[in-house]
Amino acid sequence: MRCFVISLPGSVDRRDSIRKRFARLPINWTFYDAIDLSTDRNHYFHHCDDQQFLLNTGRTPDIGEIGCFASHLMLWRTCRLLNEPLVVFEDDASLSPLAMDGLRLALRHIDRLGFIRLQDNSKRARLPVIAQRQHKISYCLRYPFGSMAYVISPQVAHRFIEESYVFNAPLDVFIKRYWQHGQALYSLSPGVTEPSAHTGTTTISMRSARSAPVTVRLARWLRKRRDAGARAAFNLGWLQRNWRLVHWRNPRLTLPRSEPVIDGQVQTCRRQR
Numbered sequence: 001m002r003c004f005v006i007s008l009p010g011s012v013d014r015r016d017s018i019r020k021r022f023a024r025l026p027i028n029w030t031f032y033d034a035i036d037l038s039t040d041r042n043h044y045f046h047h048c049d050d051q052q053f054l055l056n057t058g059r060t061p062d063i064g065e066i067g068c069f070a071s072h073l074m075l076w077r078t079c080r081l082l083n084e085p086l087v088v089f090e091d092d093a094s095l096s097p098l099a100m101d102g103l104r105l106a107l108r109h110i111d112r113l114g115f116i117r118l119q120d121n122s123k124r125a126r127l128p129v130i131a132q133r134q135h136k137i138s139y140c141l142r143y144p145f146g147s148m149a150y151v152i153s154p155q156v157a158h159r160f161i162e163e164s165y166v167f168n169a170p171l172d173v174f175i176k177r178y179w180q181h182g183q184a185l186y187s188l189s190p191g192v193t194e195p196s197a198h199t200g201t202t203t204i205s206m207r208s209a210r211s212a213p214v215t216v217r218l219a220r221w222l223r224k225r226r227d228a229g230a231r232a233a234f235n236l237g238w239l240q241r242n243w244r245l246v247h248w249r250n251p252r253l254t255l256p257r258s259e260p261v262i263d264g265q266v267q268t269c270r271r272q273r
Contacts, residue, residue: 002084003029006071008036014091021095022080027103029089035070044070045085045167047095052168055219058212061167069073072147073164079157085110086157089193090121092117099192102135106151106188109137114156114188115175118149126187127246140245141235142183143176149193158186184227184238 005022007015015031029128034106037043045066053061072088079086085107096102106116109130116137126138152160163181164174212220239246 001028001087001103002082003027003087004032004075004078005029005089005091005093006032006034006068006075008034011091016091018089018091021093025095025100025102029087030176031077032071035067035074037067037070044073046165047167049166049168051119052166054212054216055223056169056173058216058220059115061170064169066167069164073161073172075154076157076160076164079152079160080154083154085151085153086171087118087149087151090147091192096133096190096194098190101133102190102192103151104186105130105132105135105137110151110153113137113186114153114183115185116151117143117146117185118151118191119146119193120191121187121189126189129186129242129245135190137186137188139238139242140178142188142231143173143178143187144219145176145187147172147175149191160182163234177227179227179234188217 005018007018019199035044048061053059061126075086075088087103087107102118106118110116117140121138121140121144123142123144125141125142127141128136128138130137159181160175160183169177174181176184
């Protein structure tokens with residue numbers, strides 16, 4: 001298990017805090033120096049599309065958002081190069097007491113599922129597909145914001161890279177738009193992370209979308225309606241392929257180790273004994 005923690009080299013307090021938290025668990029991990037794009041924001045992307053970013057968020061991009069996306073993008077390239085799953089944390093993550101159980105469950109199924117969110121999922125729109133001991137993995141009918149912790153497979157890393165040549169949305173907006181990049185998203189609950197003292201602080205400036213012109217807000221409203229339809233169509237297709245995987249009341253399901261997966265989609269399941 002390779003685990004990386006994205007952190008700016010100058011974030012001394014955050015790094016000291018994460019060292020203490022990770023020292024409690026038998027995890028081999030290393031810092032990945034977060035990318036600072038204060039000089040050349042197009043260095044890691046073919047193009048930064050400010051107009052599409054405006055339509056996606058209602059505001060202009062912050063340089064910290066571009067650096068954050070670029071940092072994750074470089075780890076996706078590392079994942080593809082190593083050809084093995086990676087566990088990615090941001091440096092405001094705090095590990096829960098049951099972190100190892102959750103990580104083991106996620107890593108056991110990441111080759112089949114492709115992408116598993118490791119932080120708590122506040123959205124209730126999810127369908128349980130795997131349950132073992134204290135944790136379960138669910139398909140996300142709606143994916144929440146946040147990219148604090150996740151596991152990603154090389155195949156999904158490649159897909160994300162292919163869809164990230166142009167920067168036009170923050171990282172978490174890109175990930176949650178699964179109907180565009182085509183990868184079903186799953187989440188672990190309870191998550192292996194907990195809020196830390198650094199969770200409420202960020203190097204990315206907070207901006208409001210309310211200051212956008214009326215024409216932009218109207219265009220964003222229309223885009224949201226189209227996205228809602230595309231999300232519903234994707235979810236319907238997933239349910240048609242995987243309805244046997246979902247246990248609607250008390251999930252006690254696990255995946256057969258030999259079952260092939262096509263494009264990150266699980267085909268069948270069996271009951272856990």
